[in-house]
Amino acid sequence: MIAARPAVRSLAASKIRELFNAGMGRADILAFWVGEPDEPTPEFIRKAGMDSIAAGETFYTHNLGIPEIREALGVYLKGLHAGFRSQEVVVTSAGVNALMLATQLVVDPGERVVEVVPLWPNLQEIPRILGAQVETVALEFSPSGWFLNLEKLLEALTPGTRALYLNSPNNPTGWTVSRAEQKAILEHCRRHGIWIIADDAYERLFYEGNGIAPSFLDLADAQDRVISANTFSKTWLMPGWRLGWLVVPAGLGADLGKLIEYNTSCAPVFVQRAGIAALNQGEPVIARTVARFRKARDFLVRELNSIDGLSAALPTGTMYAFFRVRGVTDSLEFCKQLARDAGLGLAPGSAFGAEGEGFARWCFAASEERLAEGVRRLRNAMVRRPQGTP
Numbered sequence: 197m198i199a200a201r202p203a204v205r206s207l208a209a210s211k212i213r214e215l216f217n218a219g220m221g222r223a224d225i226l227a228f229w230v231g232e233p234d235e236p237t238p239e240f241i242r243k244a245g246m247d248s249i250a251a252g253e254t255f256y257t258h259n260l261g262i263p264e265i266r267e268a269l270g271v272y273l274k275g276l277h278a279g280f281r282s283q284e285v286v287v288t289s290a291g292v293n294a295l296m297l298a299t300q301l302v303v304d305p306g307e308r309v310v311e312v313v314p315l316w317p318n319l320q321e322i323p324r325i326l327g328a329q330v331e332t333v334a335l336e337f338s339p340s341g342w343f344l345n346l347e348k349l350l351e352a353l354t355p356g357t358r359a360l361y362l363n364s365p366n367n368p369t370g371w372t373v374s375r376a377e378q379k380a381i382l383e384h385c386r387r388h389g390i391w392i393i394a395d396d397a398y399e400r401l402f403y404e405g406n407g408i409a410p411s412f413l414d415l416a417d418a419q420d421r422v423i424s425a426n427t428f429s430k431t432w433l434m435p436g437w438r439l440g441w442l443v444v445p446a447g448l449g450a451d452l453g454k455l456i457e458y459n460t461s462c463a464p465v466f467v468q469r470a471g472i473a474a475l476n477q478g479e480p481v482i483a484r485t486v487a488r489f490r491k492a493r494d495f496l497v498r499e500l501n502s503i504d505g506l507s508a509a510l511p512t513g514t515m516y517a518f519f520r521v522r523g524v525t526d527s528l529e530f531c532k533q534l535a536r537d538a539g540l541g542l543a544p545g546s547a548f549g550a551e552g553e554g555f556a557r558w559c560f561a562a563s564e565e566r567l568a569e570g571v572r573r574l575r576n577a578m579v580r581r582p583q584g585t586p
């Protein structure tokens with residue numbers, strides 16, 4: 197029999213994709229299931245990319261990225277994180293590629309890794325593709341917020357565990373790790389030689405304090421086993437460009453360069469040029485986006501909690517509301533029904549692991565008008581919903 201490797205065959209297929217494939221990608225569905233901003237990339241960033249193409253910049257670059265973008269990233273990261281010093285910054289083909297490269301860099305087949313869940317499905321499957329054993333520690337829900345049981349997490353991080361994957365602010369829950377929790381985690385991982393792979397994709401979509409989520413890069417030394425993966429997709433409204441970066445301990449750049457060579461060789465040069473424009477002139481874009489998303493978040497969470505049977509905690513970061521639906525035991529079926537009967541597209545909680553069952557995710561990167569219409573559809577669907585349905 198011709199077949200892919202067992203590790204690949206056993207990967208979970210995307211549940212959101214399953215909604216689509218079931219014919220539910222209809223144009224009349226008001227869709228909030230995809231996690232991307234609702235605006236195109238700002239003009240000045242697009243122009244930087246177009247100028248580069250016009251100038252004939254269509255060749256390979258250095259594996260680790262062109263010097264100008266690595267310098268710009270260094271300046272950006274120093275401005276953001278006091279602890280960022282002599283770690284190496286490497287350009288990748290977006291966040292998902294950064295996370296795959298980080299995993300290829302430090303995780304061997306059969307090794308045990310721990311993830312805090314519910315979690316973006318890609319990050320759950322990446323270590324599995326490489327044959328790692330994935331253990332999970334679940335965040336706990338209460339209507340006032342999501343909580344990490346720190347003791348449980350530290351217990352799960354046994355000696356011999358290779359890596360902790362921590363996405364904060366977290367997709368889908370909007371939970372953000374606190375500074376005190378980070379210190380305890382770093383201390384523990386240092387003691388046992390465990391890598392921390394921090395997925396910082398939403399660090400600038402954070403609605404508290406100075407708007408920058410607590411980062412392990414504020415605490416780590418250049419020789420700590422800490423890797424930060426990041427992306428231009430959310431912060432600068434660039435999901436289609438496929439540009440991201442990794443921060444790795446000093447000295448690992450050369451090995452990472454080999455992996456990049458054999459994966460993608462380099463990020464496209466004109467995309468890197470667009471990234472430089474985003475880094476150098478993008479702060480007003482971020483400020484505007486965060487203000488807009490904060491308003492959308494406040495509106496949506498208030499409305500969701502006003503619907504009988506729904507319970508949503510206020511997310512401290514990201515662009516998602518992850519809310520509990522009373523009585524739902526099959527969130528995929530619930531979301532299929534919503535799409536089919538109410539014309540509303542939400543992502544099933546079970547797409548983010550078994551721990552997300554009973555919840556649904558709503559991406560609030562949308563106008564208030566669209567959100568209000570979505571809420572109206574959901575409210576009607578909940579009123580019509582017979583008792584005892586999944």
Ligand SMILES: Cc1ncc(COP(=O)(O)O)c(C=O)c1O
Binds near residue numbers: 439
């Ligand atoms: C938690 C998380 N990490 C990383 C990414 C990476 O996105 P991209 O591959 O577009 O950079 C995403 C995108 O949805 C995400 O939700």
